[in-house]
Amino acid sequence: MRTARLLCRSQLSWRTAKLALSHDGLRAHLQGTSMKQHRLAAAVALVGLVLAGCDSQTSEVELKSPAQKASYGIGLNMGRSLSEEGMDDLDSKAVAQGIEDALAKKEPRIKDEDMIEAFSFLQTRAEERMVALNKEAAEAGKKFLEENGKRDGVVTTESGLQYEVVKKADGAQPKESDVVTVHYEGKLTDGTVFDSSVARGSPIDLPVGGVIPGWVEGLQLMHVGEKYKLYIPSELAYGEQSPSPAIPANSVLVFDLELIGIKDQKAAEPAAE
Structure with a gap:
C-alpha cells in the first residue's frame, strides 16, 4: 500500500x-x-x-x-x-x-x-x-513550532510533538503492538496536502509501532472515536530525508487524524490446524 x-x-x-x-x-x-x-x-x-x-x-x-x-x-x-x-x-x-x-x-x-x-x-x-x-527548512520548522505551541488548545509533549484534540471520545486507547484503522490528511505547514485517505474515501489499517515516531506517540494518546491534529517535528517524521517529492527534507508535518478503531488481531489470525 x-x-x-x-x-x-x-x-x-x-x-x-x-x-x-x-x-x-x-x-x-x-x-x-x-x-x-x-x-x-x-x-x-x-x-x-x-x-x-x-x-x-x-x-x-x-x-x-x-x-x-x-x-x-x-x-x-x-x-x-x-x-x-x-x-x-x-x-x-x-x-x-x-x-x-x-x-x-x-x-x-x-x-x-x-x-x-x-x-x-x-x-x-x-x-x-x-x-x-x-x-532553511529546519529553521522555518523550529519557528513554526515555537509560535504554534503558544496557541490555546495546543499541547506540546516532552518529545516535541504538538497536538490538538478536535473531537473527544472515550473509546479504547491503542498500544504500540496494535493495528489500528485511521482516516487522515497530511499537510505541510503552508497547507499543501501531500496525502489524504479522506480524499481517497478509504481509511487505512496500519501497525502503531510501524509508522513514523510522531504517529506512534500520537496514536497512543488517542481514544477510539477521537480526532486529533498532530504537528510533528521533522525529527519525529523523516528528519533530513525526503521520502517523496511532496515532502521536503526537515519538514514539519501537520496531520488531521481520526482513530476509527483497533483491529482484533486474534480474530484476524488464521485458525490453527
Missing part, C-alpha cells in the same frame, strides 16, 4: 537515491562495467534533461504516439526533479548534442574522465544546495 510505505519509519531519501544511482550508473558505464539498470538510469536521465531543458524544441514536438507521450512524461518528471535539486543551469544544447552524437555513433567530444569529473562537480554542487535548503 502506497500510504503505508510513505508513513514507514525507515525511508531512504528519494533525492539521495536518485543522485547516487545517476552518479554510479554514469561512472560504471564510462568504466565499461555497467549493469543493465545503470545504463538505463543514465539514458533516462539524459533524455529527461533534453526534454526538460529545450523549451524551444519541446513546444514543437508532436505528442501523438505512445513513444512520444512516454518520452514527454520522462522529460516532464526529470525536469521537475532537476528543478527541485537546483540544477537549473545545465546547458540543454550540450545535453542534446551528447545524445545526438551517441545516437549517430560518433566519437565523444570529451574524455570519459572529464565527464566523470564534471558530473561529480554538479552532484557536489547540488548536494551543497540541498544542505542549504535543508538548513
Whole structure:
C-alpha cells in the first residue's frame, strides 16, 4: 500500500537515491562495467534533461504516439526533479548534442574522465544546495513550532510533538503492538496536502509501532472515536530525508487524524490446524 510505505519509519531519501544511482550508473558505464539498470538510469536521465531543458524544441514536438507521450512524461518528471535539486543551469544544447552524437555513433567530444569529473562537480554542487535548503527548512520548522505551541488548545509533549484534540471520545486507547484503522490528511505547514485517505474515501489499517515516531506517540494518546491534529517535528517524521517529492527534507508535518478503531488481531489470525 502506497500510504503505508510513505508513513514507514525507515525511508531512504528519494533525492539521495536518485543522485547516487545517476552518479554510479554514469561512472560504471564510462568504466565499461555497467549493469543493465545503470545504463538505463543514465539514458533516462539524459533524455529527461533534453526534454526538460529545450523549451524551444519541446513546444514543437508532436505528442501523438505512445513513444512520444512516454518520452514527454520522462522529460516532464526529470525536469521537475532537476528543478527541485537546483540544477537549473545545465546547458540543454550540450545535453542534446551528447545524445545526438551517441545516437549517430560518433566519437565523444570529451574524455570519459572529464565527464566523470564534471558530473561529480554538479552532484557536489547540488548536494551543497540541498544542505542549504535543508538548513532553511529546519529553521522555518523550529519557528513554526515555537509560535504554534503558544496557541490555546495546543499541547506540546516532552518529545516535541504538538497536538490538538478536535473531537473527544472515550473509546479504547491503542498500544504500540496494535493495528489500528485511521482516516487522515497530511499537510505541510503552508497547507499543501501531500496525502489524504479522506480524499481517497478509504481509511487505512496500519501497525502503531510501524509508522513514523510522531504517529506512534500520537496514536497512543488517542481514544477510539477521537480526532486529533498532530504537528510533528521533522525529527519525529523523516528528519533530513525526503521520502517523496511532496515532502521536503526537515519538514514539519501537520496531520488531521481520526482513530476509527483497533483491529482484533486474534480474530484476524488464521485458525490453527
